[in-house]
Amino acid sequence: MTDALTLEQRIAMSAGATMWTTVGYADAEIPSLAMADGPMGIASGRVDERDISLLTPCPTALGASWDVELNGRVGALVGGEAIRIGVDMVLAPNVNLARSPLAGRAFEYYSEEPLLAGILGAAWATGLQSTGTASVAKHLVCNDSETDRDRMNAVVDEATLREIYLLPFEHCAQAGVGGMLTAYNRLNGQWCAEHHHVITTIVKGEWAFPGVMMSDWFGTHSTVATLSAGLDLEMPGPARFLGFKAAEAVAQGHVSEARITDAATRIARAAARFKDNKNAPIIGKAAEDLLVEAASAGFVLLRNQDNLLPLIPGRDRHIAIIGPNAAAPCYQGGTFAKIAVSPGASPPLDAILARFAPHGRIDYEPGVDPQPRLPSMPTRPARDLGDGYVSGMTVDYYDGQDADARRTASETRDTNSLVWFTGVHDDMATLNKAARIVASGVFEADQDGDHSFYLGATGPVVLRVDGQDVLAQKEAIPSSDVMGKLKSGDARSTTIALKAGRSVNIEIEFCYDPARVHGLWYGIRRPDTPEAMLKRAVDLATQADAVILMVGETSDASVESKDRSHTRLADEQIALIDAVTAANPRTAIIANVGHAFDTAWEDKAAALMIAWYPGEGFGEAIAQVLAGDREPGGRMPVSIARRDEDYPALSLKPDADGNLTYAEGRRVGYRGMADPRHTLGAGFGYADITIVAAQLLPDGGDGLRRITVTVENRSDRAGSDVVQIYRREPELALVAFAKLHMQAGERRDVVIDVLQRRLQYWRHGWRDIAAPRLFVGRSAADIAFDLALPVSESVA
Structure with a gap:
């Protein structure tokens, strides 16, 4: 496929052409491939709130479905979005593991169990690729946490590496994914992008994987070591270490021509496979219905005292909806893969009102304010640019940092976070030289009190209110630290007392030096009135026949480059749970959280359901499940400990030498917990489904x-x-599972296959477990049948 190319052209293919594209040669019929981030949809390559795309449930929610077929359809839905947007390769699924509940991106992981993550991740990838769009499984390997992820060294023994952390990638390889993306971290002393043992010995060798091995963005550190390890593609472009930068290494014999040809051939093969023959099978109303189905399939019901749920419309004449997440839900996490959600997405409050209001009285109180790390910027633009925006900030771009610099472009942005990349935003921000950006708007206070103003940027920035400097960051950020600053999203704040009805002019001036990427973020938090809000919520709970209490996280609670420090909900929300359940025990708590978390308060409520981050179908799905129109179809994809110290792995902070030792080995999550509060697979629906028999068939x-x-x-x-x-x-x-959908009164026999590989362990090769026992049940703790399976130990 690359015979028509010169050596120089093949070398150039080993690095991206731009931030999101590969090098292509039309005359050789090798097209350039366009990429985008996933996994919850198609993330805007511009990180732009105006690039709206369908938002699916997060992988943890899809993991909670335990449904192979459903995951395939969700993958196909995302593939259709990729076609609409013009994307050929999607950087997903993320098949890292939820090793610790503190992991900042745990919501992007399917499970703590590698088999579940691998099977469902591969199903999603297969569905995506059925549309003619490539799946790129990530992040190979042991990028299971965010703290110092671009420097830390994961120390993992070979058995644990193969049996646990590589297993999901092996499933993806068997499914024929178009590529794999290497992680930022080091593994046992070597950068993942330079890890010959993983990339070449295992993935390309033992697994015979024919796809593209590519780096995460800016995740390469060398030329010779990276190419020699087997990496095929450095992203993004223009080249930093590979591409044309590798010509000298090839000329001097440090990298063989055969290695260059292998890399170019893999990329050309992907281009031939995924550039054309597109097919988007799920669109329109079918797509909307699937998003609701997928969300409800992941809801995990863990407690339902006296069958409080479902709340049959009309049975309880007065229902109270309480909690911040009813009106301000967390649909997704706050990474670079964040999706711009359609403004038509119905939040839970609106959908519940629509479903229940015709049958009785429904009232709402938030109880506490949502507390995102960075609040929104509720302003109107300083100038009308004729673009139809009535909210947001006017953003002006200048060709220098001086006061007399020329304004080169203007736009309205209705967001609290702006990001610019070289080669992506050159029509607005020219990042290859020092310049200035000014964002301005008008804020009108709607209540008296101290308003908090937030500000952060990747360079010197000042916030002015009515022309007065009130908040500033004066220090310049070295270009090598810009990405780290951007990912952290740290912001400064100050408070200003404002009277209700007062309008103030907001101006933010950001000066930047040349870099590949820059960012600016800001927000305003209105005054809190916690005592009054809590009292109104408790009064409402006391009057109601039943309470739907929706608590959880905000969209920036789970971010890249940061892990969590604890597993608890916010203190204000725990106080709300305590007060509301004391006022009305007939309370159903809906937890809008994307990972394992502390539920020590759960016995105070009649019902507990975990919704995870369920995507844009959240509102309709929760309304239908609460009403009994749909089942809560989820089972736990992760375990929840009774105490934080019971997690086999909790702290994700590397030691002084940068080492993060996976000391628990194979005993990850439920495997290493003696008495979890909720184990893997736990949960139930409204139907009474029971396992009544199990029998081992002849070999x-x-x-x-x-x-x-x-x-x-x-x-x-x-x-x-x-x-x-x-x-x-x-x-x-x-070792195996099967999701069953059953009609009322149905009895069914299902045959489940257990692969011999699932009954093996690694010790200098795969070896059979001697005389294993198999347990059939509804969770890791709810075992109905015990089956003996005689197997003699041998080397596989």
Whole structure:
């Protein structure tokens, strides 16, 4: 495929052409490929709130579905969005593991269980690629945390690496993903982009993976070591270490021509496979319905005392909706893969009102203010640019930092965070020289009190209110530290007392030096009145027949480059839970959280349901599930400990030498917990579904062990459940599962295959477990049947 190319052209292909594209040669019929970030949809390459795309549930929510077929359809939906936007390769799925509940991007991980993550991630990738769009599995490997991720060294033994952290990538390789993206961190002393053992020995060698091995953005550190390790593509472009920068290394014999040809061939093969033959099967109303179905399939019901749920419309004449996440839900996390959500997405409050209001009285109180790290900027533009915006900030771009610099462009931005990349935003911000950006708007206070103003940037910046400097960051940021500053999103703040009805002029002036990327962020937090808000919520709870209490996180609670410091909800929300449940025990708590978290308060409520980050279908899905129109179909994809110290891995801070040791080995999550509060697979729906029999079938000699499981739905409504099969040795581990959708009164026999590989462990090669026992049940703790499986130990 690359025979027509010169050596120089093949070398050039090993680095991206731009921030989001590869090098292509039309005369050789090798097209350039366009990429975009995932995994919850198609993220704007411009990181722009105006680039709206469908927002699916987060991978943890999809992991909670335990539904292979559903994940495939969601992948196909994202593939259709990629086609609409003009994207050929999507950087997803993220098949790292939720090793610790403190991981900043845990919401992007399917599970703490590698088999579940691998099977569902591969299903999603298969669905995506059915549309003609490439899937790039990430981040290879052990990028399971954010603290110092671009410097830390994950120390992992070989058995744990292969059995746990590489397993999801192996499933993706078997599914034929178009590529894999290497992680920022080091693994056992070597940068992941330079890790010959992983990239070449295992992925390209043992797995015979034919796809593209590419770096994460700015994740390369060398030329010779990177190419020699087997990396094919450095992203983004223009080249930093590979591409034309590798010509000298090839000329001097440090990198072979064969290695260059292999890299170019893999990229050309991907271009031939994924540039054309597009097919978007899920669009329009079908797409909207799928987003609601997928959200509800991930809702995990963990407690339902006296069958409080579903709240049959009309049964409870007065329902109170309380909590900040009802009106200000967290649809997604706050990474660079954040999706601009359609303004038509219905928040839970609106959808619940629409479903229940015709049948009785519905009242709402937030109880506490949402507390995002960075609040919104509720302003109107300083100037009308004729673009139809009535809210936002006027952003002016200048060709220098001096006061007399020429204004080169203007736009209105209705967001609190602006990001510019070289080669992407050159029509607005020219980042290859020192220049200035000014954002301005008008803010009108709607209540008396101290208003908090927030400001952050990747360079010197000042915020002025009515012409007076009130907040500034004076220090310049070295170009090498700009990305770190941007990812951290740290902001300064100050308070200003304002009277209701007063309008003030806001001006933010940002001066920057040359760099590949820059950012500016700001916001205003209105005065809090916590005592009055809590009292109104408690008074409402006291009067109501039942309470829907929606608590959780804000959209910037889970971010890149930062891990969490604890597993608790905000103190104000715990106080709200305590007060509301004391006032009305008939309270159903909906937790809008994207990871394992502390639920020590759960026994105070009648019901607890975890919604995760459910995407833009959240509102309709939660309204339908609360009303009983749909089942809460989820089961736990992660475990929840009774105490933080019970997690096998909690702290994600590397030691003084930069080492993060995976000391728990294979005993990740539920595997290493003696008595979790909620274990892997826990949860139930409204239907009463029971496992009534399990039988091991004779060995067919095909490398599979087959188990027939008999399941009954003993209720008068349709429902779903997950049959789960575990082994005990050398530690508790999931080996197979099946998601079942059953009609009322249905009895069904289902045959579940257990691969022989699931009954092996690594010790200088794959070895069979001697006489393993298999356990069939509805979770890692709810075991119905114990099956003996005689197997003699041998080297596979």
